[in-house]
Amino acid sequence: MKHNVKPSLALTAALLLSASVVTGCATTPLTMADVPAVHDRTLTLDTHIDIPLTYIKEIDPSGPTALQVDLPKLDAGQLDSGFWIVYTPQGELTTAGIAAAQAISETRLDAICKLTQNFPESFGLAKTADDVRRITDEGRHAVLIGMENAYPLGLTGYEEELKIYTEIGVRYVGLTHFGHNQFGDSSNPHPTRDNGPKWGGLSPDGRKLVDILNKNGIMVDVSHAGKATMMQAADLSRAPIIASHSGVKAVADTARNLDDEQLRKIAEVNGVAQMVALGSYVKLPTAKQAAAREALDKEFGDRSGWWPSKQARYDERRKKIAAMAPEATVADFVDHIDHAVKVAGIDHVGIASDFDGGGGIDGWKDASETQNVTAELVKRGYSEADIAKIWGGNLLRVMEAVEVVAEQ
Known part of the structure; x- marks a missing residue:
């Protein structure tokens, strides 16, 4: 665990500026020997950690587990x-589809709440940017809640449904996932349910949802959203938006990754794009791997009922398919x-693992x-x-803006 007391991001920036003024030049470039100390001082925030439906009920995340994220691994x-x-x-x-989705979302939401309730000495529920700083300064892990796919909010009455999630602690909502929904088009249409774009971006309800999220202090998340959906959400939102776990097309051209126009739009609205460490979005598969994955997906079918x-x-x-070629x-x-x-600029980029969800x-x-x-990052020449900023400062800035x- 990091030291219980560490300087705030504002204080860190002030100290760095002070050092620069005193020396009359830029701070000395970091070396690899500086990595442990820099990492210790940096507030690290990962915007996408998945959990299984058996979390807490059958899996105790306070001890060693087979998961990619548990308390020993977080501390290490x-x-x-x-x-x-x-x-x-x-x-x-x-109606039946929504009901099933709500049951799934309630199971996961309850498990996340129990994580902080059952292990308060190690985890604290954060609902604001200041909560994140306070909890981590106390030497605990700050647990925020993100909602991936707005689908469970329902076909009607979603403003009231959202209030339930908001009161519990949800602080970002992903507009879509794989497949178009009632709020907008996905970057990845469902192979059987969808036949091309459904809405041409946001649906009328999707436009309303963006406004409702703004009013409730919830970040609008455009990861998994189609490009038109994402661009329209950026233009409509009165607060900065985020892409909670996305890569960039220029490095790996997949349907889910962001192109340069999207990156510039996120910067234009003062948002942040969180780069995702999921191998298939980081590095493109070989032709042989792609064919094997396509065959596997066809064999296993719709994953919603797995x-x-x-x-x-x-x-x-x-x-086994991943092992066919060097991994990312x-x-x-x-x-x-x-x-x-x-x-997009240094102020508009962050990090997401997608651990326990494929990352x-x-x-x-x-x-x-x-x-x-x-x-x-140190090896590439980034300053402390x-x-x-990349490890959490940019995301916390967006949270504060939202x-x-x-409050307005």
């Missing part, structure tokens, strides 16, 4: 904080950060290896102030 890697995710797969736009045992079988098969590395991952910084690359397999990302808009 000095990963201070993150968004634990209420993920719901996309189902049919029917039990943990089926998910485990699928994951094991995916591992931390260096490959930071290539995405480099490009996003070049296009993990060579060098950052789980939370215990988090320092390796900081090491690669820049590393602090909080201000909600």
